[in-house]
Amino acid sequence: MTEKPTPTFIVDCPTCKAKVAAQEHGHLSTPSGFDHESGEEYYGLTVSLGKCPKCSSILVGESPQIGIGGYDSEYDEWAEPIRVYPDPPKAFRSSRIPKIVSDSITEGMKSLQASANIAACVMFGRALEAICHDLLKPEVEAPLSNTPAPTKRHIMLGEGLRKLKENGLIDQRLLDWSKELHAFRNIAAHPTDITISREEADDLRSFVFAIVEYIYDLTDRYNEFKERQAKKKKK
Numbered sequence: 001m002t003e004k005p006t007p008t009f010i011v012d013c014p015t016c017k018a019k020v021a022a023q024e025h026g027h028l029s030t031p032s033g034f035d036h037e038s039g040e041e042y043y044g045l046t047v048s049l050g051k052c053p054k055c056s057s058i059l060v061g062e063s064p065q066i067g068i069g070g071y072d073s074e075y076d077e078w079a080e081p082i083r084v085y086p087d088p089p090k091a092f093r094s095s096r097i098p099k100i101v102s103d104s105i106t107e108g109m110k111s112l113q114a115s116a117n118i119a120a121c122v123m124f125g126r127a128l129e130a131i132c133h134d135l136l137k138p139e140v141e142a143p144l145s146n147t148p149a150p151t152k153r154h155i156m157l158g159e160g161l162r163k164l165k166e167n168g169l170i171d172q173r174l175l176d177w178s179k180e181l182h183a184f185r186n187i188a189a190h191p192t193d194i195t196i197s198r199e200e201a202d203d204l205r206s207f208v209f210a211i212v213e214y215i216y217d218l219t220d221r222y223n224e225f226k227e228r229q230a231k232k233k234k235k
């Protein structure tokens with residue numbers, strides 16, 4: 001009699017910085033199916049608990065259902081798990097963060113965990129560009145004689161970051177860091193034969209997180225703090 005193999009699920013291990021086949025020690029799924037009365041389908045969610053086969057880290061992955069057996073698929077189908085423990089997807093608290101910025105970060109994180117490093121850099125670069133567009137008004141170019149109206153010119157990333165520093169929105173250290181990382185993003189965005197390491201993509205991620213935290217979250221907290229101080233003084 002052959003022993004039943006331990007079930008595994010593919011997930012990103014932050015210690016090994018690689019996709020690993022985690023040995024599964026259990027999973028739970030929310031119900032899914034098709035309700036004939038309401039005509040609505042319900043896609044489930046599976047959370048799996050496992051252990052990295054290389055470094056023994058505990059890993060928890062979450063995979064949404066993408067196909068319901070007998071409804072839109074032959075069998076139940078689940079997307080590849082995204083790691084939710086340790087180091088879960090970062091949650092920023094500011095409500096001022098534009099949707100395009102948070103969406104790009106989410107996509108970048110998914111790409112990073114799928115070892116799609118170039119795609120991750122493109123998405124993080126997109127987040128940075130969107131931050132620049134949000135904070136710096138597009139410049140209005142002088143109209144050419146044969147064009148009817150002035151055209152808005154979108155700020156390029158390098159120029160945008162420089163302007164964020166000029167306007168006191170980021171400090172010198174963040175600007176210096178951005179110059180180093182800007183190159184990865186440029187390489188990633190152009191169809192040349194290159195490779196970007198997981199580490200390089202992760203550096204760009206750290207920078208995007210730092211800038212979002214600095215510009216949105218910390219500024220909000222600082223303003224709230226100042227408001228409270230002003231109220232105290234009034235009393």
Ligand SMILES: [Zn+2]
Nearest residue numbers: 013016052055
């Ligand atoms: Zn590991």
